Amino acid sequence: MAAHRKRKQRRLTGPTGRTAATLALAGAATAAASGAPAHTEPRLTAAQVKAEVDSLYEQAEAATERYNGAKEKADQARASLTELRDEAARRTDRLNASRNALGSIATAQYRTGGLGPAVQLALSSEPDDFLERAGLAERAGARQATMVAGIRKELAAIAQLRSRADDRLAELGARRSELARHTSAIKGKLDSAQRLLDRLTPAQRARYGENGQAGQDGQGGDDGQGGQGGGLYGPGAAPGSAVGASGSRAAAAVAFAYGALGKPYVWGASGPGAFDCSGLTQSAWRAAGVSLPRTTYTQINAGQRVTRDRLAPGDLVFFFSGVSHVGIYVGGGQMIHAPRPGSAVRLAPIDQMPFAGAARPA
Structure with a gap:
């Protein structure tokens, strides 16, 4: 039996070799792309995760306020459209009634108007009756002219x-498109924040959920009262109270805010079961008989501006450079606010976020 010898493999050189090497590299790159990533995401500390999540939540809240503003304008456009359509329907009914009345007069004239007035007078056996009817006809003609003018x-x-x-219908369509854009932006920011939070340990996520801190080894300001500081209701405050509130309306607004403690944050919500930040303040002051606009950047101009050292319970306190967050001051350096998705209405110190200003609703 003849021996089988192994064929000698030839080494590729020149253009052929370069082509083969290129194909091999491309195949390796494709395999890497389809399999494990070329490099893993950098490992972030809990503090870095907190900083990025806080930034994403701030951006989401700014988008939420833009959504609230667009929704308010969409609601106004929808209400205006309904009012215009109702008014058009009422006027159309009046128009049809006038047309029917005018048609009745025209029909009567057609039936009796075959002869001219002079001929009718000459042939009439009762000239006085005719002249009376002619006067009525003249007055009817004047009324007819008035009706025609009214119809026009x-x-x-x-x-x-x-x-x-x-125009309102077109505006409503534009507002709906704007709402869709803001909704997409909000959901994108929240999804990104959730992906970052998923990189924390369960204990770190729980700590962040309780008080907005993702620090390690107990860092984050948890004082045993849910991160509130000064006890569950803050120094000098109790549920339903408004110590030092500037008037009965402010006291009513603060009482409403205390009653909302524990209710969930839901972006775009203004009660009664859930709130976002400006929805809570709007609802609190509505309960006190004061109408506030819907968004943070309009609420800050809805009352008298006050400095931080002159704050009184019931005042609205605003945060961040874009005035994207608001709470209701309750005294003792504390506010009640709806912080962010995944949290609930709570008490917190006002120095927890960058202070932007305050306003006292009238």
Whole structure:
């Protein structure tokens, strides 16, 4: 039997070799892309995760306030559209009634108007009766002219109402598109924040959920009272109280805020079961009989500005350079606010975030 000899492998050189090497590298790169990543994400400390999550939540809250503003304008456009359509319907009903009345007069004239007035007078056996009827006819003609003028006016008014309704409809469509953009931005920020939080240990996530701190080894300011500082209700405060509140309305607003403690944060919500930050302050002051606008950046201009050293319970306190967060001051350096998704309405020190200003609703 003939011996089988192993074929000698030839080494590729020149252009052929370079092509083979290129293909091999491309295949390796493809395999790496389809398999494990070329490099893992850098490992962040708990403090770094907290800083990034805080930033994402701040961005999400800013987007939430833009969403709230767009929703408020969309609601206004929808209400205006409904009002315009209702007014157009009422005017159309009046127009139809006028047209029917005018048609009845025209029909009566057609039936009796075959002869001219002079001929009718000459042939009439009762001239006095005819002249009386002629006077009535003249007055009816004047009324008819008035009705025609009224119909023209109604037609013009209806056309104007329909034009305004079309404008509101277009505005509503634009607001809905804006709402969709803000909703997408909010969800994107929250998803990114959640992915970062998932990199923490369960204990670190629990600590962050309790008081917004992801520090290690007990860091983060937890004082045994849920990170509130000064006891569960803060120094000199108790549920439903408004120590030093500037008036009965402020006291009512603070009492409402205390009643909301523990209710969940939900972006875009304004009660009664859930709130975002500006939804809570708006609802609290609505309970006191004061109407506030919906967003943080409009609420800060809705009352008298006050300095930090002149704060009184009931005042609105705002945070961050973009005025993207608000709470209601309750005294003792404490506020009640709806902090962020995944949390609940709580007491917190006002120096927990960068202070941007304060306002006292009128």
